[in-house]
């Protein structure tokens with residue numbers, strides 16, 4: 001049997017690869033480096049890959065918009081798991097380049113956002129050059145001596161594992177020591193992993209009209225069923241100025257009664273609910289469910305209604 005094919009934002013040494021390496025079922029899979037999140041997700045949609053690990057949220061910089069937007073439109077995809085990776089950064093340069101010679105620094109935009117304070121304090125005049133990944137920025141520096149097209153920066157910000165073959169000019173340069181990025185494993189739609197009691201569900205809500213209290217009306221469906229949200233972001237749909245959708249993660253599984261009831265309510269009052277999956281939480285934290293929103297409370301109420309209806 002052919003091994004499963006799992007994609008990740010490459011090259012070797014990215015934080016996304018670290019996330020895939022931490023995902024146990026991927027140990028026996030073929031792991032394929034992809035040049036961007038968009039291309040990784042396109043390869044899942046076309047069937048070239050079985051699944052892809054992609055960054056979705058960072059504790060310092062917030063949502064990874066490339067991922068949120070690619071999941072919100074196009075052929076549906078499903079999140080089947082999540083991984084949390086602690087983030088630490090080093091500043092690297094080819095041997096012989098001192099920190100006082102650094103004029104420009106290359107890294108991924110989410111990497112740069114997490115070292116901005118350190119850069120302002122230590123290299124205030126350095127120009128920032130965006131790259132497709134942190135490890136890609138370091139790889140370009142490694143090949144700089146042997147290529148006719150060297151990068152336009154002389155140092156890179158990357159994970160310590162991506163520093164090989166380069167000199168480390170500074171360690172632990174992240175502005176927040178406890179920075180964490182959350183990654184999700186995405187596949188084509190299928191069955192959700194079984195409920196564990198410590199699950200999350202991800203949806204994208206498209207409003208049917210823009211009116212006062214519109215967002216509040218959507219959120220009431222979570223509040224009324226005792227559902228705790230863990231992330232809420234509005235993203236432009238791209239259709240017109242002011243047209244937004246809401247990308248939401250909340251505690252619970254589509255098989256939990258309170259979640260099913262909330263999804264049915266949202267389905268009635270929105271233009272579209274894009275269900276992006278229910279999956280076990282990486283931190284194993286059990287959902288906080290008020291007694292009145294437990295499965296038993298819903299089945300009691302259903303039995304009562306059945307009796308009333310005879």
Ligand SMILES: O=C(O)C(=O)C[C@]1(C(=O)O)C=C[C@@H](O)C=C1
Nearest residue numbers: 014015016055108110111133134
């Ligand atoms: O460039 C990488 O190493 C990535 O895996 C991407 C990414 C991101 O998109 O947020 C992942 C984690 C870090 O927070 C910075 C960059």
